[in-house]
Amino acid sequence: MSAISLARVAGGASRRIFVLLALLLAVLLAAPWIANDYLLTVLIVILYSAFTGQAWNIMMGFAGQLSLGHALYAGLGAYVSAVLFVDFGIGPWIGFLAAVPVAAAAGAIIGFLAFRFGVAGVYFAILTIAFAEFARIGFDHIAAVDASAGLFLPVRQVAHNDLWHLRGDPTMFYYVILAATVAAFILCRLLLESRIGYFWRAIREDEEAARAAGVATFRYKMVAVMISAGLTSFAGVFYAFFYNNLFPEQVFNIGRSIEMILGPVIGGIGTLFGPILGAFVLTGLAESLNAAMAAFGLDMPGAKQVFYGVCLLVVIVALPQGVWPPLARRLGLAKDKP
Amino acid sequence: MTFDVYLNVVVAGILTGLVYGLMALGLSVIFGVVRIVNFAHGEMMSIAMYLAVVLFSSFGLDPLVMLVPIAAVMFAFGYVLQAGLINPFITRPEHSQFLLVVALAIIIVNALLIVFGPDARTVQTSYAYDSFQLGPVLVDASKAYAGGAAIAFAAALFAFFRYSRVGTAIRACADNYTGALVIGLNVKRLYALTFALGMACVGAAGCMMTLIVDVTPIIGPAYTLLAFVIVITGGLGSMAGALFGGILIGLTEALAGLIFTPSAKSMFAFAILVLVLLFRPQGLLGQRLS
Numbered sequence: 001m002s003a004i005s006l007a008r009v010a011g012g013a014s015r016r017i018f019v020l021l022a023l024l025l026a027v028l029l030a031a032p033w034i035a036n037d038y039l040l041t042v043l044i045v046i047l048y049s050a051f052t053g054q055a056w057n058i059m060m061g062f063a064g065q066l067s068l069g070h071a072l073y074a075g076l077g078a079y080v081s082a083v084l085f086v087d088f089g090i091g092p093w094i095g096f097l098a099a100v101p102v103a104a105a106a107g108a109i110i111g112f113l114a115f116r117f118g119v120a121g122v123y124f125a126i127l128t129i130a131f132a133e134f135a136r137i138g139f140d141h142i143a144a145v146d147a148s149a150g151l152f153l154p155v156r157q158v159a160h161n162d163l164w165h166l167r168g169d170p171t172m173f174y175y176v177i178l179a180a181t182v183a184a185f186i187l188c189r190l191l192l193e194s195r196i197g198y199f200w201r202a203i204r205e206d207e208e209a210a211r212a213a214g215v216a217t218f219r220y221k222m223v224a225v226m227i228s229a230g231l232t233s234f235a236g237v238f239y240a241f242f243y244n245n246l247f248p249e250q251v252f253n254i255g256r257s258i259e260m261i262l263g264p265v266i267g268g269i270g271t272l273f274g275p276i277l278g279a280f281v282l283t284g285l286a287e288s289l290n291a292a293m294a295a296f297g298l299d300m301p302g303a304k305q306v307f308y309g310v311c312l313l314v315v316i317v318a319l320p321q322g323v324w325p326p327l328a329r330r331l332g333l334a335k336d337k338p
Numbered sequence: 339m340t341f342d343v344y345l346n347v348v349v350a351g352i353l354t355g356l357v358y359g360l361m362a363l364g365l366s367v368i369f370g371v372v373r374i375v376n377f378a379h380g381e382m383m384s385i386a387m388y389l390a391v392v393l394f395s396s397f398g399l400d401p402l403v404m405l406v407p408i409a410a411v412m413f414a415f416g417y418v419l420q421a422g423l424i425n426p427f428i429t430r431p432e433h434s435q436f437l438l439v440v441a442l443a444i445i446i447v448n449a450l451l452i453v454f455g456p457d458a459r460t461v462q463t464s465y466a467y468d469s470f471q472l473g474p475v476l477v478d479a480s481k482a483y484a485g486g487a488a489i490a491f492a493a494a495l496f497a498f499f500r501y502s503r504v505g506t507a508i509r510a511c512a513d514n515y516t517g518a519l520v521i522g523l524n525v526k527r528l529y530a531l532t533f534a535l536g537m538a539c540v541g542a543a544g545c546m547m548t549l550i551v552d553v554t555p556i557i558g559p560a561y562t563l564l565a566f567v568i569v570i571t572g573g574l575g576s577m578a579g580a581l582f583g584g585i586l587i588g589l590t591e592a593l594a595g596l597i598f599t600p601s602a603k604s605m606f607a608f609a610i611l612v613l614v615l616l617f618r619p620q621g622l623l624g625q626r627l628s
Contacts, residue, residue, distance in 0.1 A: 060433070066432075066433050066436070113612075113616055117615070117616045117617075117619065118619065119615050119616070119619060121432050122375045122432055122436060123570070123615060123619065125433075125436065126566050126570065126611075126615075127611075127612065127615055129563065130563075130567075130608045130611050130612055130615075131612075133563060133604065133608055134605060134608045134609070134612075137601070137602055137604055137605045137608075138605065140601065140602075141599070141601070141602055254559055254563075255559075258440060258444065261437075265437055269433075300452050301451060301452075301456070302447075302448035302449070302451035302452045302555075303448070303452060305444055305447070305448035305451075306444070306445055306448040306449055306452065308444055309441045309442070309443075309444030309445035309448065310441075310445060312437065312440070312441035312444065313438065313441040313442070313445070316434060316437050316438045316441060317423075317426075317438070320430065320434055
């Protein structure tokens with residue numbers, strides 16, 4: 001990414017943000033030379049979480065629609081691209097182009113049903129869970145994707161990294177997810193500062209008032225769901241080719257949906273940096289916990305999740321806005337407008 | 339002969355549905371009064387289930403006998419939780435409350451996993467394989483006891499809300515929060531009491547469930563979703579609706595398990611949820627939303 005586009009992305013923000021962003025990006029670009037394999041894998045997990053967090057944030061943070069079923073869109077992306085690859089030999093990038101409309105269509109169906117029939121707030125959240133659970137149990141019974149036995153991508157030893165087929169070493173996957181995260185950040189930034197971003201924020205703050213002011217709330221909520229779903233499907237494609245196995249029980253699990261929202265909630269819902277900061281804080285702390293437990297020879301499945309839960313609890317109770325807004329104020333990075 | 343099979347499954351489904359209904363009743367009462375969406379409902383029930391399992395395996399205490407003590411323990415748990423943690427959240431935005439309970443749910447599931455391990459636990463009572471013959475119908479004794487206890491517990495709760503002074507005060511809080519404050523009701527204490535009552539339902543239902551299903555740490559989320567499906571189907575905030583929804587969903591699951599495959603049974607419950615949300619969002623027995 002060139003400095004020019006960075007400058008545009010950081011547009012109205014203060015100079016410090018620009019410097020901070022450039023520094024962070026430089027460190028992340030250099031990471032594979034510094035980090036060992038373990039650290040690189042942790043960074044991949046962090047960036048994956050930052051990416052999905054940003055995608056979810058478009059719907060909840062920008063447009064105010066609480067989705068707890070985003071595993072559906074990631075799962076659809078994963079299955080569409082994996083089936084195309086396994087059964088038809090079609091590579092993941094074409095698969096991604098196929099996954100986006102599928103996930104966006106799923107989002108559109110849910111959005112249409114919910115927004116047309118006035119299903120809002122917590123009811124909307126439960127509807128999104130219901131569809132994700134429906135898909136989980138459904139895929140468990142679809143023989144074409146090997147049902148609950150799981151779908152496996154053939155693993156080949158390749159001499160060189162094959163970016164077109166996403167077969168290669170962790171460094172390649174690292175740069176792919178880094179590029180995706182940066183692209184998502186730019187997209188979020190452009191969306192938020194565009195006309196539609198203002199419409200979304202109007203809807204988020206007061207939907208009735210937004211409609212009274214002439215905002216086509218139905219249309220822009222639909223756009224939010226579809227962009228968020230389409231973006232999330234890329235995470236699914238990445239997941240499929242990085243882990244090489246897909247089980248409906250795991251991919252569509254409500255736990256995946258919850259994990260996606262943790263980063264933005266802890267970092268700061270509706271902010272540009274919140275999902276990224278949250279991903280670093282949460283995964284960083286969780287991995288430190290893992291390392292500490294390994295050092296003491298403790299093996300406790302579930303400890304990491306308890307830790308996630310406690311983090312979420314502490315942030316919700318003590319910092320309802322998330323970590324980023326107070327941090328930004330402290331660092332003098334916050335702009336005057338909210 | 340086939341008809342007998344269906345009849346047996348229908349009766350079993352209704353009895354299980356009564357226990358589901360009692361569990362959902364707790365959720366409905368909490369939502370109807372405190373307006374908190376308890377997204378850790380199933381997880382809290384799994385606490386009660388583990389209490390019942392541990393008491394049975396360590397001291398041989400029958401879950402049906404321990405129903406009242408465990409409900410009392412859960413009552414206290416609910417009171418402390420509402421008074422200490424949730425009450426400050428009642429004026430926060432909806433998603434904030436929601437995420438608070440989601441955090442609790444994550445902690446409960448995984449704390450149970452750490453303490454009890456991933457393996458399923460069962461309660462083998464002396465009457466586990468008994469059954470009653472009623473004409474052509476063979477009724478499983480455990481399910482019959484559980485269903486009967488659920489009816490008794492729900493009736494007691496109905497009576498409490500209908501006839502006692504405290505119950506009336508709680509209904510006043512639900513009808514008009516500001517009005518309740520104005521006439522001098524201690525709303526926060528009544529909220530804590532309501533959450534406690536919801537947890538007592540969950541405690542009792544959890545004891546009964548141990549007679550019907552195996553207990554694992556990860557069953558919580560499934561029961562949370564089930565409870566939501568039931569109360570939304572029956573009508574959030576409607577006590578009769580929760581029981582009716584429970585029976586309907588229990589019946590649907592039982593028949594879906596018989597006609598299709600047991601592993602796909604929740605799909606039908608979710609299908610009902612989606613249909614109800616779209617076409618009758620106030621629920622089958624709920625009041626029309628203004």
